[in-house]
Amino acid sequence: MKKVCSLIWLTFIAISYFCRGLQSVSEIPNFPLNNGKKIPSIGYGTWMANGQDLENALEVALEDGYRYIDTAFLYGNEKVVGKVLNRWITDGKLKREDLYILTKLPPSGNRPEGVSKYLKKSLENLQLDYVDMYLIHVPFAFNEIGDNLFPFHSNKTINMDSSTDLKAIWKEMEKQVDAGLTKGIGLSNYNETQIKKVLEYSRIKPCTLQIELHPYLQQNKLVEFCKKNEILVIAYSPLGSPGLTKFFENFQKKIDRPDILGDSTLKAIAAKYSKTTAQVLLRFFTQNGIVPIPKSTNPSRIKMNIEIFDFQLNDQEMNEIKALDKGQRLLNFSELFDGIDKHPEYPFKSQ
Numbered sequence: 001m002k003k004v005c006s007l008i009w010l011t012f013i014a015i016s017y018f019c020r021g022l023q024s025v026s027e028i029p030n031f032p033l034n035n036g037k038k039i040p041s042i043g044y045g046t047w048m049a050n051g052q053d054l055e056n057a058l059e060v061a062l063e064d065g066y067r068y069i070d071t072a073f074l075y076g077n078e079k080v081v082g083k084v085l086n087r088w089i090t091d092g093k094l095k096r097e098d099l100y101i102l103t104k105l106p107p108s109g110n111r112p113e114g115v116s117k118y119l120k121k122s123l124e125n126l127q128l129d130y131v132d133m134y135l136i137h138v139p140f141a142f143n144e145i146g147d148n149l150f151p152f153h154s155n156k157t158i159n160m161d162s163s164t165d166l167k168a169i170w171k172e173m174e175k176q177v178d179a180g181l182t183k184g185i186g187l188s189n190y191n192e193t194q195i196k197k198v199l200e201y202s203r204i205k206p207c208t209l210q211i212e213l214h215p216y217l218q219q220n221k222l223v224e225f226c227k228k229n230e231i232l233v234i235a236y237s238p239l240g241s242p243g244l245t246k247f248f249e250n251f252q253k254k255i256d257r258p259d260i261l262g263d264s265t266l267k268a269i270a271a272k273y274s275k276t277t278a279q280v281l282l283r284f285f286t287q288n289g290i291v292p293i294p295k296s297t298n299p300s301r302i303k304m305n306i307e308i309f310d311f312q313l314n315d316q317e318m319n320e321i322k323a324l325d326k327g328q329r330l331l332n333f334s335e336l337f338d339g340i341d342k343h344p345e346y347p348f349k350s351q
């Protein structure tokens with residue numbers, strides 16, 4: 001009798017897991033990409049998260065229905081991501097094709113021979129045969145000095161490689177699609193002029209552009225340009241990156257970061273829907289065809305951040321949020337990497 005009871009109980013758990021999996025996946029709408037694939041309309045950001053914190057947070061995120069995980073070789077956390085993904089796949093809770101995994105070529109590997117080398121390292125870390133999207137993290141490059149991801153000179157300037165040939169790098173990116181190591185390729189932190197050139201010489205078009213986007217930096221011209229050219233935009237730091245101040249402190253730097261989540265316009269809209277300002281912002285992006293990738297290691301915030309598909313902002317509210325744009329960039333890399341604004345491919349020269 002005891003045996004039968006536990007068998008029934010185990011079957012019940014298995015069925016509810018299965019149903020939960022189906023329900024979560026179908027709850028999140030996807031956006032189409034120019035490579036014929038689809039990307040979930042919200043992702044889970046992993047920058048500044050690592051170790052047990054990230055492992056626990058990823059478990060929660062996958063339970064809550066996140067399927068797009070955003071990582072990068074530079075974040076130093078791919079092995080943790082890989083460990084959790086591998087557990088979910090081997091336990092049969094998810095299939096590889098249910099997941100959308102994006103990682104990025106680091107600045108110290110940003111040269112033609114670095115593309116295949118670093119993608120292979122990422123795949124090994126992630127315990128995967130392919131990623132869904134591989135991005136060039138930044139258009140500038142650092143010299144590769146051992147395993148040092150942030151090579152500084154003794155005078156604290158960054159040890160940059162000025163010989164960057166973005167066309168040659170893109171040609172290598174295309175070969176990774178041919179080799180089946182990534183389903184799609186894209187860009188991050190490129191400006192419009194740089195993207196136009198890629199479009200001219202590309203055999204495989206960039207599918208996505210990942211850029212800093214929040215209400216105080218909306219980059220409308222660049223977003224419109226991407227939409228016209230069927231490049232899907234991914235919004236990084238969509239909540240205004242509250243953790244950035246602490247990150248800068250690691251580099252002995254101070255920044256003056258605005259409290260975007262405390263903005264009174266956003267608070268008023270949030271109150272109307274009984275939502276948080278973070279949820280309003282994330283909804284704002286998905287409603288505009290942009291994929292936000294909020295990072296959180298807090299279980300209740302992870303859950304809240306994805307609960308954005310049960311309300312809709314009206315035109316007036318969308319316009320009120322659009323009116324908050326001040327062109328205020330939080331991360332221009334030159335505060336972090338002294339001297340990088342002298343790199344020939346530094347993307348934010350005119351700003």
Ligand SMILES: NC(=O)c1ccc[n+]([C@@H]2O[C@H](COP(=O)([O-])OP(=O)(O)OC[C@H]3O[C@@H](n4cnc5c(N)ncnc54)[C@H](OP(=O)(O)O)[C@@H]3O)[C@@H](O)[C@H]2O)c1
Pocket residue numbers: 044045046047048070071137188189210211235236237238239240241242243244261276278279293294295296297298301302304305
């Ligand atoms: N391509 C690039 O160059 C680039 C650059 C930056 C970021 N990214 C990607 O974009 C992702 C997101 O950007 P981000 O991490 O800079 O900034 P973000 O997602 O705008 O903000 C993350 C911060 O907000 C807090 N937070 C999360 N949800 C919240 C909520 N509902 N209410 C209040 N606070 C909340 C988090 O703290 P808790 O963890 O304590 O909740 C964390 O400190 C990154 O993780 C990374 O994957 C890419």
